[in-house]
Amino acid sequence: MTEQPPPSPTESSPAPTELESSEASGRNGNALNSKEPLSIQLPDKPRTLVAIVAVSLLLIGWFTAIPWLGIPAALVTLFLCLQVIWQPARQWLGTYLSLQQQWVFLAMVTALMAGVGLISLSSKNSQAFKQTNWDAVGALAEAFGAAGQILVALLAAYVAWRQYVISRDLTMQQNRITQQQTIDSYFQGIADLILNEEGLLEDWPPERAIAEGRTAAILGGLDAEGKAKVLRFLSSAKLLTPLKRDRLLGRAIFDGLGGYEEDIEFGVRVIDLLGMLVGADLSGTDLRSTELSEADLSDIRLRQCNLSRANLSRAILQGADLRGANLSRARFFYGSAENATPRDRLNPPDYKTGAQTGAVVEDADFSNVQELSEEQRYYCCAWGGYRTRATIPGGCAGIPNRLESSARELF
DSSP states (O other), X not given: OOOXXXXXTTSOOOOOOHHHHHHHHHHHHHHHHHHHHHHHHSOOHHHHHHHHHHHHHHHHHHXXXXXXXHHXXXXXXXXXXXXXXXXXXXXXXXXXXXXXXXXXXXXHHHHHHHHHHHHHHHTTTOHHHHTOOHHHHHHHHHHHHHHHHHHHHHHHHHHHHHXXXXXXXXXXXXXXXXXXXXXXXXXXXXXXHHBOTTSOBOOOHHHHHHHHHHHHHHHTTOOHHHXXXXXXXHHHTTSSSOBOBOTTTOOBOBOSSSSBOBXXXXXXXXXXXXXXXXXXXXXXXXXXXXXXXTOBOTTOBOTTXXXXXXXOTTOBOTTOBOTTOBOTTOBSOSSOTTTOOBOOSSSOOOTTTOTTOBXXXXXXXXXXXXXXXXXXXXXXXXXXXXXXXXXXXXXXXXXXXXXXXXXXXXX
């Protein structure tokens, strides 16, 4: 039998298993991590010996009143101590103070300590030290002590304020997350409520009533941006649009193009906003192409709101705040501006002539609105009343005040 040659040192040894590799990397990582705090908290042996010698010389110089021995020892001790405490103190201060504020604070503390040590050691057994007016020094020390207490109080107040700001930001972020989760649950609940297993719209009267109730409840607990998200969702899903219905079953009718056919005269909405947005604050939100027709928007705040292409026909905008809003191609009425009139409670709307199809804009504020067309300006001037006319950009010269001259009861 021939002897097997010993394995060559260049031959690869069996590869370590995945568990062994992870354990080895964990040990290495722990070793590396354990070295970092030790290098900061514990000095090496040479520095320790130097510190012991410096402290010993400092004590000898202090008790024997030898300045030339105590002063260098104090300086060396101070330097070594600052090296040890610098990094932890900087990390602690970094949580509450900016980098510039850290430098100022540490410079003040170090200068005070060094100054006190140098003065106390250099003044030992000197004539100036013996002739010092200690009453004045005591008063000065009390003044510095009071100033130090004030600085400490200010620092504590600043730290408390920073903690309040951080806590407030965290609370606001958590509220936004919670609100978004609530909105997502609402979206899913509405979809499960009005869609059948095939994904087709199936909204019987009880289901529409429940959907309206859930919508009213969620709109009452959301901020401006949350309300805008809900309105955009409902508008995009055609849940606020009047849909043509089968007169026998009441189901929505397809338009042959993959959607449902609209019927602005006799259609039925899945969700009717009614008075859900009365007095709501939607300032600064994006409501482009939203369906708000026939909604009661009395006293609503729409400042700096983007209402381009929004449908506001037959909506009640009495007392609404529209300052700075974008009204590009927003619909206030059907038909022509000269023939359009606001809605009322007595006559049905005529979408061909525009009679009773317009929005109620009495006492609304249109100051500094953007992209206001001539037709929109004419209608708002004619049917807004004196208060509204005073806020229309460009004025209402030459446009009759039809609201004041009309005797019929509006909406």
